[in-house]
Structure formats: structure tokens, C-alpha cells
Amino acid sequence: MATVPPLPAADEQAQFADLARLVGPPVRRYLVRRAPGDAVDDLLAEVFLVLWRRRRDLPEDDPLPWTYAVARGCLANAARARVRRLRLLERLGAQPVPGQVDPEAGAEVRHALLALGELDREVVMLWAWEGLPPREIAVVTGLTANAVSIRLHRAKAKLAAVLGKEPGVAGQQQGEGRRP
Known part of the structure; x- marks a missing residue:
């Protein structure tokens, strides 16, 4: 000691x-x-x-x-x-930044993200970019896993509408973003 x-x-x-x-x-x-x-x-x-x-x-x-x-x-x-x-x-x-993209690339998605509320945007980014499942997003945001799932579903639907795509096309495919 x-x-x-x-x-x-x-x-x-x-x-x-x-x-x-x-x-x-x-x-x-x-x-x-x-x-x-x-x-x-x-x-x-x-x-x-x-x-x-x-x-x-x-x-x-x-x-x-x-x-x-x-x-x-x-x-x-x-x-x-x-x-x-x-x-x-x-x-x-x-040095190039790992994962750095052309500033023009993804402008449409960034614009669509701005259509979401701050918390919904954070939930989507944690899910899509950080690869967190709803139960881990719940820990980050202080929401319940069920609330995260509902927010994520609604946010993806809103993003799809803003981007003019079918709801099933926006974001990750089924099962992506989940850790083993």
C-alpha cells in the first residue's frame, strides 16, 4: 500500500x-x-x-x-x-484520415439526417455508424432497448421518405450492426 x-x-x-x-x-x-x-x-x-x-x-x-x-x-x-x-x-x-470521404459524398444522407430530431439522429448514427444493437444504444442514450427499437424503426422510415426510397432499403440490412 x-x-x-x-x-x-x-x-x-x-x-x-x-x-x-x-x-x-x-x-x-x-x-x-x-x-x-x-x-x-x-x-x-x-x-x-x-x-x-x-x-x-x-x-x-x-x-x-x-x-x-x-x-x-x-x-x-x-x-x-x-x-x-x-x-x-x-x-x-x-495524412489521410481513415474512412475520410469526399465532402460531397453522402451530402444527401447528411441532409436527410438533419430532418430527424437530435435524439433520433443519435440513435440512427449509433446503430448505422457505430454498429451498436438497440440494447447497447439504450445504455448510451439512457432509453430502454424497446424505446430505442421504436425510435430506430420510425427514424429509418422517415429517412427513407426523405431520401425517396422504400422503407426496407434505408440503412443496414437485417441483422447488420449486431455483435456476435
Whole structure:
């Protein structure tokens, strides 16, 4: 069984609160001048986290320069993370998405789905696209399996009417979407 580390002494917490009051405002100004506005609070929190973890390493005479060094490191980490995210987005954007279809393909079906109410649309999509049987759709939606079956039957009939097809033609064939 894992042991819970002891809480820091009250005087240690008070000392850290004093440190935060001392270095917080100048470090915040430092970060505001160097980071995007929406990242400043997160970066400042990261700086304080590092200060807390390394509180025993802090120079007692003047902790501000050391704190600036920590802030500089946090800025560098954030910049590297931003570059990694951008590279990942570029790589993902260059790769075809599995199952991606032409935006024009299926427009008629998407339009027909919009003719359904939100819950009926969700029931149909869970059945047709996710392959869930009514009892599992019931778990997802909070309906009973019987209510799902009724909604699914009516929604398929409405889709068939909107698409101008016979009711038995819309969606999956008998037995499809059921797991063994």
C-alpha cells in the first residue's frame, strides 16, 4: 500500500507564501513580456510548481534571479511543446484520415439526417455508424432497448421518405450492426 507523504510544515508553507508574494509580481511581468497572454497564468503556475519542488535549492539571499532562471526554463519548455504540437498537426494534416470521404459524398444522407430530431439522429448514427444493437444504444442514450427499437424503426422510415426510397432499403440490412 502506498504511503501518503507528510504535509509540509506550516512554517514551510508560510515561507513559500512569502516567497510567492516577493517574486510573483516581477516574474509575472517577465512572463507577460515574453509569452502569449493566454499562457501567462499557466506559465506562472509552472514556475511556482518548480519553486515548490526545489524550495530547498533556493538561494536565501536573493531568490529573484534564480526564479527568473526557472521562468526562462518554463518559457523554453512551453516553446518546445508548442513547436512539437505544430509539427504533429502538420503531420496529421498531411495524412489521410481513415474512412475520410469526399465532402460531397453522402451530402444527401447528411441532409436527410438533419430532418430527424437530435435524439433520433443519435440513435440512427449509433446503430448505422457505430454498429451498436438497440440494447447497447439504450445504455448510451439512457432509453430502454424497446424505446430505442421504436425510435430506430420510425427514424429509418422517415429517412427513407426523405431520401425517396422504400422503407426496407434505408440503412443496414437485417441483422447488420449486431455483435456476435
